[in-house]
Amino acid sequence: MPTDKIDIRYVAKLARIALTDDEVEVFGRQLEDLLGHVNALSELDIESVAATAQVVESRNVTRADAIAPGLDRERVLAEAPQRQGNFFRVPRIIAE
């Protein structure tokens, strides 16, 4: 298995979570400790074993392409942190 080292700032960037310096230190230590524990899995012989995504057999589930009522738009938009008309309002993404 890989080393127990973890680049916590890089992972936090991927996870979109701003961390304080204290969190970097504490989480870094705790996650390396956890990775040390999960490395026990390297003791298992898994070469020829298939991976399990979920245990109860299930095939791709489809439904008829039929129109059905969805959630009420007003009620959904009422929960938005910011809205503009019938849209969710977000900070500018594309530069002028």
Add this chain to the structure above:
Amino acid sequence: MSAQIDARLEKSAVEIAGDVCARRVSAVEVVESTLARIAAADGLLGSYLTVLSDSARAGAAAVDQRISRGEQLPLAGVPLAVKDNMCLDGTRTTCGSKILEHWIAPYTATAVARLIEAGAVPVGKTNCDEFAMGSSCENSALGVTRNPYDTARVPGGSSVGSASAVAAYEAALGLGSDTGGSIREPAAFCNLVGFKPTYGRVSRYGLVAFASSLDQIGPLTRTVRDAALAYDVMAGYDPMDATSINRPVEPTAGSLLDDLRGLRIGIVRDFDTKVLGDDLDGLYRKAYHDLERLGAQLVEVALPTADYGVPTYYLIAPAECSSNLARFDGVRYGLRVDGEDVRAMYDNTRAAGFGPEVKRRILIGTHALSSGYYDAYYVRAQKARTLIARDFERAFARCDLIACPAASCTAFEFAAKSDPYSMYLMDYYTIPMSLAGLPALSVPCGWSRPPGGSVPMPVGLQLCAPLFGERSLLGAAHAYEQATRHALARSPVADGAPA
């Protein structure tokens, strides 16, 4: 139990529904008593994040109307406590998190809707570890919940408020979700029956997702019969959940057993007994002996990979959590914390909205799924999961049910587990069943005074069946419960005043 508790609330859900259907009591009276009990006790216990006084009164009146029209409702007037990670239309659904602290659900979870249709009345939304991640409720961002049997101790987690509410008669039926033990562990800590059905048996629609391949909704009750009835009402196919199983449900409440004759019960050879604290070993041996006394044949079974359950789980569950919780980005619902650009808004929103345990799990999951680590961590854990499921298949060739501890200790004091991994080990005995998708439950099996504790605390026996083995599982648990009656040995201390 203190005299101030209305005797009607001490009845089981089945008894309450029977009384309401026979019009010996009205649903409105039951709900009013429950709301009074919550007002008296919940300041100390903290089971509820939101008490639904108005909608509960209206719901109870509607049940009484249906009864007066001649309807027979299996859960008529049963006060229901709903874990706050399940949606109920028009009510706050927080997941115990600041990021959803003020979010009002615009629809109702299928499991909750089915219980309401059967006559149950939601009286409140209950506290839980944030996004159901924890074993003590100490990860809730919104409040402390105390164990009704010793308020200096935790009530378990993560379906903790539903457990304490049912234990303390603030509800007759509790709804929880179990990903790695979050129904069974609080049930063990609070002297309750906690039942996790086969994965996919109860729809997850409206359950806020934590680890989708593991999450399963189930009941927390004071009797096995109540759990069976609630399961019969909730179980079954739901097109709104793509992993919901489309095959007929065998009702369980009508086939509870009186003894265990003809059943082979497996005792696991490979569990690491060092994990088991509080000298509980003797108590469990006594429980296994009781199973034998009731007619079961005990057989030793091997689960060699089960010992790897915790490390397997702590890769798979965080990986799925990191993916599921990506939706909380400050755009469509919940908290938003602004930043100089959209990227900073995401970073700041998630930094302010999530607590430490959720951040830890998102980070470990992101790491396990990231380029260069995916095969070494995530895929390896998925393969270990296969081995664990195979172990159970082999074991169930030799036995009908497996019996083992439900938790590795009794309820501990607040702040007793400071490092995350020691908390993770709480679920040592429940995680393997979750990884294998199996139905499992905890049923009270006695009392043990924890080291330094002032009073004995409840202990839970876990029983586990093969996939779809709910009927024999609940049947056997009922026989054991009726023969031993451990749950009746003590009443919860909390009656509105500190013990």
